[in-house]
Amino acid sequence: MKIQEIFGNMVFNDSVMREKLPKDVYRALKKTMSQGTHLELNIANTVAGAMKDWATEKGATHFSHWFQPMTGVTAEKHDSFIAPTGDGRVITEFSGKALVRGEPDASSFPSGGLRATFEARGYTVWDTTSYAFIKDGTLFIPTAFCSYCGEALDKKTPLLRSMEAIDKQAMRVLKLFGNTTATRVISQVGPEQEYFLIDKSVYLKRPDLICTGRTLFGARPPKGQEMDDHYFGRLKPRVSAFMKELDEELWKLGVCAKTKHNEVAPAQHELAPIFSTANIATDHNQLTMEVMKTVADRHSLACLLHEKPFAGVNGSGKHNNWSITAETLSGTSTNLLEPGKTPHENAQFLLFLVAVIKAVDEYQDLLRLSAASAGNDHRLGANEAPPAIISMFLGEELTEILQALESGADYKDKAREQMEIGATVLPHFPRDTTDRNRTSPFAFTGNKFEFRMLGSAFSISGPNIVLNTIVAESLRQFADVLEGAADFKQALATLIKKTFKEHKRIVFNGNNYAEEWVCEAKKRGLSNLKTTVDALPEFITKKSIELFTRHNVFAETEVLSRYEIMMENYCKTIHIEALTMVDIVKGEIFSASVDYQNALAKLLLKKRELSEYDATMEEQLLNSISKLSACLIKRLGKLETAILESGEDRNILEQATFYRDKVFTAMSELRLIVDELETLIAKKYTTLPTYADMLYSV
Ligand code: ADP
Ligand code: MG
Numbered sequence: 251m252k253i254q255e256i257f258g259n260m261v262f263n264d265s266v267m268r269e270k271l272p273k274d275v276y277r278a279l280k281k282t283m284s285q286g287t288h289l290e291l292n293i294a295n296t297v298a299g300a301m302k303d304w305a306t307e308k309g310a311t312h313f314s315h316w317f318q319p320m321t322g323v324t325a326e327k328h329d330s331f332i333a334p335t336g337d338g339r340v341i342t343e344f345s346g347k348a349l350v351r352g353e354p355d356a357s358s359f360p361s362g363g364l365r366a367t368f369e370a371r372g373y374t375v376w377d378t379t380s381y382a383f384i385k386d387g388t389l390f391i392p393t394a395f396c397s398y399c400g401e402a403l404d405k406k407t408p409l410l411r412s413m414e415a416i417d418k419q420a421m422r423v424l425k426l427f428g429n430t431t432a433t434r435v436i437s438q439v440g441p442e443q444e445y446f447l448i449d450k451s452v453y454l455k456r457p458d459l460i461c462t463g464r465t466l467f468g469a470r471p472p473k474g475q476e477m478d479d480h481y482f483g484r485l486k487p488r489v490s491a492f493m494k495e496l497d498e499e500l501w502k503l504g505v506c507a508k509t510k511h512n513e514v515a516p517a518q519h520e521l522a523p524i525f526s527t528a529n530i531a532t533d534h535n536q537l538t539m540e541v542m543k544t545v546a547d548r549h550s551l552a553c554l555l556h557e558k559p560f561a562g563v564n565g566s567g568k569h570n571n572w573s574i575t576a577e578t579l580s581g582t583s584t585n586l587l588e589p590g591k592t593p594h595e596n597a598q599f600l601l602f603l604v605a606v607i608k609a610v611d612e613y614q615d616l617l618r619l620s621a622a623s624a625g626n627d628h629r630l631g632a633n634e635a636p637p638a639i640i641s642m643f644l645g646e647e648l649t650e651i652l653q654a655l656e657s658g659a660d661y662k663d664k665a666r667e668q669m670e671i672g673a674t675v676l677p678h679f680p681r682d683t684t685d686r687n688r689t690s691p692f693a694f695t696g697n698k699f700e701f702r703m704l705g706s707a708f709s710i711s712g713p714n715i716v717l718n719t720i721v722a723e724s725l726r727q728f729a730d731v732l733e734g735a736a737d738f739k740q741a742l743a744t745l746i747k748k749t750f751k752e753h754k755r756i757v758f759n760g761n762n763y764a765e766e767w768v769c770e771a772k773k774r775g776l777s778n779l780k781t782t783v784d785a786l787p788e789f790i791t792k793k794s795i796e797l798f799t800r801h802n803v804f805a806e807t808e809v810l811s812r813y814e815i816m817m818e819n820y821c822k823t824i825h826i827e828a829l830t831m832v833d834i835v836k837g838e839i840f841s842a843s844v845d846y847q848n849a850l851a852k853l854l855l856k857k858r859e860l861s862e863y864d865a866t867m868e869e870q871l872l873n874s875i876s877k878l879s880a881c882l883i884k885r886l887g888k889l890e891t892a893i894l895e896s897g898e899d900r901n902i903l904e905q906a907t908f909y910r911d912k913v914f915t916a917m918s919e920l921r922l923i924v925d926e927l928e929t930l931i932a933k934k935y936t937t938l939p940t941y942a943d944m945l946y947s948v
Pocket of ligand 1: 438439440441442509522523524525569571572573574585697698
């Protein structure tokens with residue numbers, strides 16, 4: 251197998267388009283792709299025909315609009331290419347209209363109230379900026395999904411809008427620096443994806459994993475991650491075979507899978523692609539998660555994408571590496587977060603840098619909530635992930651430069667001259683001087699920012715919508731000031747200084763996991779939104795709605811509906827977990843406890859009859875298990891009551907608060923007892939695999 255031969259061979263990409271489309275059609279389509287111009291129906295018809303011929307040659311029989319509703323997973327509806335000829339035969343057919351627009355019924359997707367006021371019909375619209383691809387005999391067309399009245403019902407539409415917002419504002423800033431060649435500014439993303447792999451047979455014996463994606467019970471195994479022997483460890487043959495096939499499947503789909511390695515927890519691994527535009531990175535990350543599950547299945551493995559499948563060992567996240575690049579007509583692109591080597595570039599870099607600092611400080615709550623979910627609540631604030639407090643790591647060197655600028659003092663370094671914006675050469679930042687802090691939730695890593703709070707199961711769309719929009723807002727304000735300035739250089743220097751001074755509280759280069767940081771952050775006035783329920787209300791504040799509507803990323807109704815959907819999702823997740831717990835206790839734990847107690851009691855009686863044997867063990871065990879079992883039934887009752895009461899009438903915030911404080915608390919209390927019972931009851935009385943069975947199953 252040659253990589254070059256399989257890479258992208260299932261993608262209707264640029265080289266295929268060039269080969270299969272008439273020149274004028276190709277040119278028209280490229281124009282639509284890069285400038286978002288309207289696509290004429292005759293052009294769409296030709297493109298659709300070429301796509302169909304290409305796809306059927308490769309064995310495809312169906313096409314499907316592929317979209318990303320608010321469920322967080324992708325949706326598809328397959329239609330075959332067949333058209334009857336009237337004489338009992340069929341021909342294949344695919345029209346431009348079918349390519350460009352679909353009309354799936356929107357009524358069974360989450361709409362957060364948008365559906366109540368508008369028609370049930372939804373539209374899928376071809377996103378020409380993301381290539382069509384073939385998977386399992388179907389031609390998939392990436393699409394945006396919206397309601398009859400044009401409200402976004404998906405995760406792609408607002409992402410595209412946020413990319414437009416940052417493009418517009420960043421271009422204004424570039425013009426001020428005299429840049430006449432840039433045609434657009436694009437946000438680029440490289441998401442590192444963590445996951446667990448366990449044997450399928452143990453997975454199938456855990457109803458909690460099947461129904462909720464995480465273990466709801468399980469005593470700690472004798473060995474966890476304390477030996478640090480898994481991170482970057484040798485790949486076991488089964489894992490290696492899985493990863494090899496995963497890479498190949500992803501390459502066929504045009505996903506640039508690049509890096510793979512073992513992660514910190516036993517059975518935990520990571521895959522990182524080469525970065526691409528925020529839109530394509532999001533599509534590809536959705537595909538990656540899906541293909542991971544499919545390929546795992548073929549290898550008799552189960553791929554767990556939940557943020558915290560196992561208590562007591564690391565959970566899984568996603569590192570969202572983000573930068574912005576300026577493109578020119580000739581096809582070159584420049585990373586605007588590259589510190590640069592000439593004074594001119596330096597000043598521009600510093601302005602973009604403080605734009606991000608200002609954005610992260612002013613909208614820390616939005617960033618926090620973009621990483622909020624019931625699953626991720628188990629990670630954030632726990633000891634292995636960034637805490638729930640947003641702060642930024644810049645590294646010592648960059649921080650000192652900004653501090654020197656702010657105070658007006660000279661930035662002195664052996665080799666360097668006095669620091670004046672635009673007049674001296676900034677030191678070049680080698681990656682390794684900026685990437686040492688692994689505890690920061692938002693770190694500058696040489697020429698990009700790494701947002702590390704995301705949960706592993708997330709669509710990366712939400713966090714990138716927020717990032718693009720908040721930075722667009724900083725840049726908008728900067729452009730407003732600088733466009734009106736009499737002396738650009740002077741105004742620029744003042745602006746950089748002032749911005750850093752006002753927002754430097756968000757910069758923290760120390761250990762984010764330390765206790766002291768929580769106090770220090772509080773003193774600095776940074777927020778610490780510990781749970782999803784604390785974070786989500788920040789989405790519907792006046793400040794948030796003003797931001798999103800100003801940049802046309804969300805209409806107010808869209809913000810409100812998304813808030814409802816996210817809150818509902820939180821409640822439903824905990825509800826399902828609670829019901830699953832009840833089921834497992836009644837179906838497994840009770841009977842294991844009864845059977846073992848029965849055996850112990852029988853033996854105890856016999857020993858007492860015979861009187862010559864020591865019965866201490868039976869007595870003590872029976873005593874402990876029966877006491878714990880009494881507690882078990884009480885705590886189960888408490889959980890069942892909480893589940894019942896969750897049905898009472900409340901508004902969505904009260905409802906989510908109830909789930910967090912009452913239902914989830916009752917679940918945690920119940921778990922403690924079950925986990926302790928597990929350590930006492932002989933293994934043969936239950937069919938549930940233990941943590942050791944699962945974590946060391948491959
Ligand atoms: P780490 O040390 O965190 O593993 P890597 O160098 O492996 O860092 O990069 C992680 C991810 O960052 C990869 O997906 C990579 O493609 C992406 N990345 C690199 N440069 C950029 C950039 N300029 N913008 C966005 N993502 C980038
Ligand atoms: Mg990383």
